[in-house]
Amino acid sequence: MPENTARPKSAKAPGKRSAADSASRGRDTLRHRAATGRRLKAGIGELSTATLQRLDSTLPWYRAMQPADRSWVGLVAQAGITSFVDWYRKPDAPLWVVADIFGTAPRELTRAITLQQTLQLVRVVVEVVEERVPDLGKGDEDQSLREAVLLFSREVAFAAADVYARAAEARGNWDARLEALVVDALVRGESVDALTSRTAALGWRSVGEVAVIVGQAPFRPTPQLTDDLRRSARRVAEDALVGIQENRLIVVLGGAKDFRTAAAALADKFGPSQVVLGPVVPSLAEAGTSAAAAFAGRHAVGGWPGAPRPVSADDLWPERALAGDRVAVRELIDRIYAPLDDAGGSLLDTVTIYLECGNSLEATARELFVHPNTVRYRLRKATDVSGWDPTAARESYVVRTALVLGRLKQQGALSTPSKTSTQGW
Known part of the structure; x- marks a missing residue:
């Protein structure tokens, strides 16, 4: 009789056995990860305390901060550790949770610490967590826990960059609007008190002399053009404000060593017509006088065909007088x-x-x-x-x-x- 080669009923096919083994290993991994997650959650306080101690011992800028700002930085660090623990316990959850880390601190914190300092903060938190991995993980979990820490820290770094980019964009838009208001106030001769408060909000620091330059704006001015002009102006003066009104481009310079030289360096940034430098005044509070003279000079400069570019408003006294400037x-x-x-x-x-x-x-x-x-x-x-x-x-x-x-x-x-x-x- 032919030999009976049928498998015993208790035997399983190799493919099914492999799938079952994989599923069993997956369940074991989840159980181990859940256990590690519980240990992580129980150790949040210890990790937070160790992180703050490390921040105080390794980062001079953190020690020099005001108590209120130090408290907010501590909350950010603790929120980062808590978010990591929550994500590690639920690995299938999306990493959008990292955006909540910076939601615990006020928006003003982005002015208190820089992006570089924030990344230093993230590095310290990662170092503290990695040092305690042997205590928090067991056996094979050490490697997976380290990989999870690196992945999460990368996402936190990207989230920090996004927060600072948004803050910079919003601050740039606000500063541009405030700068336009200040320049408009100069032209209209508003009160000195209102002008001082607005320029202080813009970060105007110069206490030296001030002069206003007026000329034609380029045919199609762009934000990049004004940014470039502002950077160029701050190379030749301590402070600068830039404004565009209709077809006029206005630059307020503060603390320049030689205002004529500074105006000559910026003349190419203006449109094709004449550029007029207003008289130098003692401070920003008197900048309206310089602006008025510069506008009067630009109105009358056509009476002097051979005028240099730029030309001083004081050099245009005859033309301004004939044009009705008292x-x-x-x-x-x-x-x-x-x-x-x-x-x-x-x-x-x-x-x-x-x-x-x-x-x-x-x-x-x-x-x-x-x-x-x-x-x-x-x-x-x-x-x-x-x-x-x-x-x-x-x-x-x-x-x-x-x-x-x-x-x-x-x-x-x-x-x-x-x-x-x-x-x-």
Whole structure:
């Protein structure tokens, strides 16, 4: 008879036995992991205490923090450990739980500690947990627990980067709006108190002199353009504010060593038309005066075709005066005519005759019955007194305009505003 080769009924197929063994191993893994999870949960307090002690001993910036901020950092660290334990006990749960770690702290904490410091915090927590893995895991669980710690720490690092990126974006949008309000306040001449509080919120630190630059905005200004201009401005000055109003681009510089040089370095960032630098004022509180002069200069700069780029608003006094800027009229009289008139010694008469004689030394000497060297001496003294040289082509035009306006005021045909006024005609 043929040999009976049938398997015993109790025997199982190899495939079924492997599946059963895998399922059994999976159940054992879950039981071990659940047991480890319970030990982790029981040790949360110990882990948190060890973490805070490690933070205090290894991170100088943590020791230097205010007590309230230290408390929030401690809560973040404890929330990270708790979230890891909850996730480890339920490995099938999504890792979105890491986003809740930073929900325990106020938004202001992102200003108290940097992203780099947050990553240092994550590293310390990971080190403390890894050191205690032999006590928390048993046998084969050590490796899986270490891998879980590394995976979770990676997700926490990404979550931290996301939190700081969102905070930076929101802060950037808010700062841009606040900066626009400050620049608008400068243009409209708002109160000094409101201006000071707003600039303090923007982080304005300069206590030095301030000047305003005004020019045409590029045809299609972009946020990248204003950011680039702001960075360039802060290379040549301690602080800078940038604003765009319609087609005008406005830059407020604070604490520059040389404002003319700074304006020249930024001129290429403006549109194709002229760029005007307002007068330097002692502080940001007086920046409205500089802004008003810069706007008046930009309105009148077309009267000087050969004006340099950038041009100072003070160099445009004649054009501004002819365009109706009463502040420019006052400056011409107070800065040029009045000093020459007060100096005596025939300075005013010499300068007047010199200009009327076509800037000729010999003709002026004949009119005054003096030697040409005497005319030269008086002209040099007039330059020292007024700060403007009648013998230079452009400056002689400025001086001539000042003399005309000064004589008109003496005759009562002209009135000038007070020195605190920034309004034109």
